[in-house]
Amino acid sequence: MKAAVLVFPGSNREGDVAQAIELVTGRRPQMVWHGDGDFEKVDLIVVPGGFSYGDYLRCGAMAAQSPVMAEVKKRAAQGVPVLGICNGFQIVTEAGLLPGTLMRNSHLKFVCADVHLRVETSQSLFTNRYQAGQVIKVPVAHAEGNYFADADTMKRLEDRGQIAFRYCGPDGSIVDGRGNPNGSSSNIAGVFNDTKTVLGLMPHPENAVEPMFGGTDGKALFEGMVEALS
Amino acid sequence: MTVAQEKNPPVKLPNEPAITPQIVAEHGLAPDEYERLLKIMGRDPTMVELGIFSAMWSEHCSYKSSKVWLKKLPTKAPWVIQGPGENAGVIDIGDGQAAIFKMESHNHPSYIEPYQGAATGVGGILRDVFTMGARPVANLNALRFGDPKHAKTRHLVSGVVAGIAGYGNCMGIPTVGGETNFHAAYNGNILVNAMTVGVAATDKIFYAAAAGIGNPMVYVGSKTGRDGIHGATMSSTEFNEDSESKRPTVQVGDPFVEKLLLEACLELMATDAIIAIQDMGAAGLTSSSFEMAAKGGLGLVMELDKVPMRETGMNPYELMLSESQERMLIVLKPGREDEARKIFEKWELDFAVIGHLTDTERMVLTWHGDVVGNIPIPPLVTEAPMYERPWTLTPPPPELDAATVPVPTDWKASLLTLMSCPDLASKAWIWHQYDHLIMGNTAIRPQGGDAALVRVPGAPKAASHKGLAMTSDCTPRYVQAHPETGGRQAVAEAWRNITAVGARPLAVTDNMNFGNPQKPEIMGQFAGAIMGMAEACTALDFPVVSGNVSLYNETEGRPILPTPTIGAVGVIDDIATSAGSRVSQSGLALVLIGETKGWLGQSIYLRELHGREEGAPPPVDLAVERRNGDFVRGEIVGRRVHACHDLSDGGLLVALAEMCLSGGTGACIKLPASDVAPHAYLYGEDQGRYLIATDDGPALVEAARKAGVPAVLLGYSGGPDISVDGLLTLPLQELRDAHESWLPGYMNSAA
Numbered sequence: 015m016k017a018a019v020l021v022f023p024g025s026n027r028e029g030d031v032a033q034a035i036e037l038v039t040g041r042r043p044q045m046v047w048h049g050d051g052d053f054e055k056v057d058l059i060v061v062p063g064g065f066s067y068g069d070y071l072r073c074g075a076m077a078a079q080s081p082v083m084a085e086v087k088k089r090a091a092q093g094v095p096v097l098g099i100c101n102g103f104q105i106v107t108e109a110g111l112l113p114g115t116l117m118r119n120s121h122l123k124f125v126c127a128d129v130h131l132r133v134e135t136s137q138s139l140f141t142n143r144y145q146a147g148q149v150i151k152v153p154v155a156h157a158e159g160n161y162f163a164d165a166d167t168m169k170r171l172e173d174r175g176q177i178a179f180r181y182c183g184p185d186g187s188i189v190d191g192r193g194n195p196n197g198s199s200s201n202i203a204g205v206f207n208d209t210k211t212v213l214g215l216m217p218h219p220e221n222a223v224e225p226m227f228g229g230t231d232g233k234a235l236f237e238g239m240v241e242a243l244s
Numbered sequence: 245m246t247v248a249q250e251k252n253p254p255v256k257l258p259n260e261p262a263i264t265p266q267i268v269a270e271h272g273l274a275p276d277e278y279e280r281l282l283k284i285m286g287r288d289p290t291m292v293e294l295g296i297f298s299a300m301w302s303e304h305c306s307y308k309s310s311k312v313w314l315k316k317l318p319t320k321a322p323w324v325i326q327g328p329g330e331n332a333g334v335i336d337i338g339d340g341q342a343a344i345f346k347m348e349s350h351n352h353p354s355y356i357e358p359y360q361g362a363a364t365g366v367g368g369i370l371r372d373v374f375t376m377g378a379r380p381v382a383n384l385n386a387l388r389f390g391d392p393k394h395a396k397t398r399h400l401v402s403g404v405v406a407g408i409a410g411y412g413n414c415m416g417i418p419t420v421g422g423e424t425n426f427h428a429a430y431n432g433n434i435l436v437n438a439m440t441v442g443v444a445a446t447d448k449i450f451y452a453a454a455a456g457i458g459n460p461m462v463y464v465g466s467k468t469g470r471d472g473i474h475g476a477t478m479s480s481t482e483f484n485e486d487s488e489s490k491r492p493t494v495q496v497g498d499p500f501v502e503k504l505l506l507e508a509c510l511e512l513m514a515t516d517a518i519i520a521i522q523d524m525g526a527a528g529l530t531s532s533s534f535e536m537a538a539k540g541g542l543g544l545v546m547e548l549d550k551v552p553m554r555e556t557g558m559n560p561y562e563l564m565l566s567e568s569q570e571r572m573l574i575v576l577k578p579g580r581e582d583e584a585r586k587i588f589e590k591w592e593l594d595f596a597v598i599g600h601l602t603d604t605e606r607m608v609l610t611w612h613g614d615v616v617g618n619i620p621i622p623p624l625v626t627e628a629p630m631y632e633r634p635w636t637l638t639p640p641p642p643e644l645d646a647a648t649v650p651v652p653t654d655w656k657a658s659l660l661t662l663m664s665c666p667d668l669a670s671k672a673w674i675w676h677q678y679d680h681l682i683m684g685n686t687a688i689r690p691q692g693g694d695a696a697l698v699r700v701p702g703a704p705k706a707a708s709h710k711g712l713a714m715t716s717d718c719t720p721r722y723v724q725a726h727p728e729t730g731g732r733q734a735v736a737e738a739w740r741n742i743t744a745v746g747a748r749p750l751a752v753t754d755n756m757n758f759g760n761p762q763k764p765e766i767m768g769q770f771a772g773a774i775m776g777m778a779e780a781c782t783a784l785d786f787p788v789v790s791g792n793v794s795l796y797n798e799t800e801g802r803p804i805l806p807t808p809t810i811g812a813v814g815v816i817d818d819i820a821t822s823a824g825s826r827v828s829q830s831g832l833a834l835v836l837i838g839e840t841k842g843w844l845g846q847s848i849y850l851r852e853l854h855g856r857e858e859g860a861p862p863p864v865d866l867a868v869e870r871r872n873g874d875f876v877r878g879e880i881v882g883r884r885v886h887a888c889h890d891l892s893d894g895g896l897l898v899a900l901a902e903m904c905l906s907g908g909t910g911a912c913i914k915l916p917a918s919d920v921a922p923h924a925y926l927y928g929e930d931q932g933r934y935l936i937a938t939d940d941g942p943a944l945v946e947a948a949r950k951a952g953v954p955a956v957l958l959g960y961s962g963g964p965d966i967s968v969d970g971l972l973t974l975p976l977q978e979l980r981d982a983h984e985s986w987l988p989g990y991m992n993s994a995a
Contacts, residue, residue: 065414068500155679221682226820
């Protein structure tokens with residue numbers, strides 16, 4: 015699997031995701047500077063976490079307008095898979111690749127903590143190594159992860175199976191608010207586009223790939239992509 | 245080289261006032277200090293020159309009250325690459341790698357404007373570390389706030405924590421550890437001590453000493469604005485009721501720009517274009533340029549009109565004294581300007597050649613071609629005021645008569661009270677706001693062990709993961725009661741915390757927070773603490789490699805508790821051999837290491853349950869400390885320890901409660917037969933002790949006996965309760981609710 019990781023001014027988890035990809039594929043991904051409109055053909059584009067452009071104006075809003083994102087949109091339209099994590103989720107959402115928006119956490123504070131996620135479907139190139147209903151533990155670290163979409167969009171996401179991950183209790187139960195670190199609608203932690211080739215999620219599977227450094231529950235996401243894209 | 249003579253006096257700027265005694269006093273210079281200035285200059289200074297002397301001779305920049313004492317600290321060891329005097333200390337951690345670290349206070353600004361004060365404290369210490377060529381790998385912070393009941397405390401906690409989070413999270417550096425305490429003595433002066441640890445190659449460390457006559461001096465980073473003018477001077481006086489009006493002297497931080505500056509500097513450092521580099525911290529362009537030239541034994545010319553400016557109409561005085569953040573000064577090799585400029589332009593940062601080095605040993609400042617300042621550099625350093633201020637040592641307090649300390653009438657309530665008191669309650673509300681996981685190297689997180697443990701990036705890819713352990717420690721009530729003992733204890737506890745995760749303690753950074761040094765009893769606290777620290781650092785081979793002094797932490801005559809915060813770093817060869825403090829399975833033997841005499845003087849038990857802050861603090865026997873610690877470390881790296889926790893505030897029972905809560909498993913212990921009363925055994929704060937959870941209790945006790953270390957098997961982990969035979973049984977859930985609810989409850993309650 016050949017992967018590219020975008021780097022914007024203010025990105026700061028690009029190294030973490032590159033390390034996770036290297037761990038699984040044995041190959042360092044290509045790091046693509048935001049000012050480069052064009053880059054090598056790849057099997058996967060990753061938009062990493064951080065504070066692109068300081069998250070001034072609105073999270074992800076400025077990065078969504080950068081030259082490299084025009085290229086990402088073009089390739090996404092051709093079916094090239096795109097993974098947006100945290101700030102990357104905010105960016106791809108601002109760029110219109112995913113529905114909905116990410117608002118300030120309901121408690122108004124930054125939150126860094128392990129959370130439990132329920133994998134809602136294994137039917138995607140990102141989640142094929144998980145079982146539907148499986149509970150995994152990965153960290154979140156954000157101040158704006160409160161996913162919101164209007165009622166019609168929410169219904170469409172549900173009907174088409176576009177919800178990838180939900181925050182849940184350790185036993186997989188979804189009780190209102192419990193285990194939800196940011197107040198997101200329907201406990202949503204990650205969503206797909208309608209072809210399931212774009213995934214955006216707030217949690218950081220890249221920080222859960224080694225037993226001594228946060229556990230390994232995130233590793234299957236990368237292994238699943240390798241299997242689907244190699 | 246000798247100092248060149250001045251040819252013509254500088255020109256006066258339009259509207260420049262004449263220097264009056266009042267203007268001198270407003271610059272914080274004492275009359276005799278102004279006399280020194282006149283002697284050095286041989287004429288009246290201009291305003292910008294006066295401003296420069298004021299900043300350089302401020303307590304904050306000159307250490308004029310503390311220097312004679314700081315010299316008494318041990319600073320050398322075979323693994324020390326750079327001791328105090330540079331931007332940060334540097335130690336060798338093997339494999340061609342160095343750890344670079346320092347702790348620094350931002351107390352006064354954080355009280356005046358908590359969010360920006362704390363944020364720029366983090367920004368400043370990060371720059372101190374990356375200016376030396378290191379990529380920062382972890383942040384810690386030590387915070388002291390006033391009484392929770394004080395009207396300002398909630399606002400200060402909220403602002404300081406958000407400020408630290410806002411800056412560190414955006415920079416992408418994990419904030420992995422620290423401490424937070426509350427005491428009424430900090431009502432008018434909170435403490436915000438921030439520490440950064442970075443990693444560099446031992447052959448790629450950058451220093452501040454300028455070299456090469458004619459070489460260009462380059463300004464990079466943010467533009468200079470009018471913020472933070474006189475920050476260093478403000479931090480060198482006591483607070484009074486007008487202090488809030490000093491808000492404009494607080495700097496405003498932009499972590500996004502600092503992130504760009506970090507990446508740009510590291511990119512430039514990967515080339516060989518840099519001769520010297522210095523960040524602009526306190527006293528901004530003044531101290532950075534001065535230090536570079538002074539350390540290199542050179543002079544310089546700076547064309548101040550070339551400094552990138554944020555606002556129009558700025559003058560040389562403002563440019564030299566602004567403490568605008570996210571700026572660096574670099575001496576480049578000749579001809580490398582274009583290469584460097586390209587890097588900074590890529591990162592969208594300002595880049596300007598603002599001067600060059602000379603052989604005059606003078607700092608010459610020009611403004612649109614006119615000389616506006618001309619100061620001989622060496623005498624400003626060599627003739628700087630240095631005070632041997634009168635000092636009176638705190639007399640040793642009488643030992644507390646243990647018989648006067650009542651036994652708890654309700655044992656359950658006593659543990660609940662301690663575990664939910666402000667100093668011991670869970671600080672999860674704070675550290676969940678800090679990104680402590682970014683970079684993917686955090687092995688021991690907050691509340692997971694006595695020290696934070698972070699994998700060293702870039703170490704050779706062997707099977708093992710080398711780790712850096714770090715902690716920050718001080719028990720101010722001990723220092724207040726007896727500074728020598730308190731200083732000794734702060735160092736010993738830091739050493740113990742590094743040891744308790746299995747790492748070898750290597751070196752220390754100290755952040756000395758005290759009151760007004762012009763009072764003999766305050767200077768005596770400082771002197772006493774230094775004596776104790778020096779003794780402990782020597783006995784434990786734990787040299788001081790960097791540090792910071794913050795004096796005048798007083799408001800209307802009321803000083804803070806003396807707080808010499810110790811930041812410490814250690815190394816472990818393989819993180820797989822480390823130990824956290826979580827008791828996460830049943831059936832583990834619980835073994836107490838070290839001797840228990842039941843010391844209740846200055847204990848948290850005495851203060852929280854009986855409202856008494858009395859007696860002598862627990863004595864620290866450094867030989868015992870070392871013997872016990874070396875034994876414990878050996879057992880941990882020998883993989884015979886499941887979990888380990890040092891005994892500090894609250895003693896044995898609080899340590900056990902913390903281990904059980906973090907691991908989610910109960911425990912049942914029985915006190916051994918002894919002369920010590922049960923409340924003294926359980927809550928006494930004798931030093932040099934650890935509680936260990938292990939698979940094989942008898943084997944550990946036997947190993948300890950062979951090593952001459954006191955050890956006793958107390959009981960086993962398991963079950964839903966914490967119980968002490970015959971005294972209490974407390975459901976873990978009830979304890980957790982009390983422990984975890986205090987801080988969020990306090991922060992969410994109406995002001």
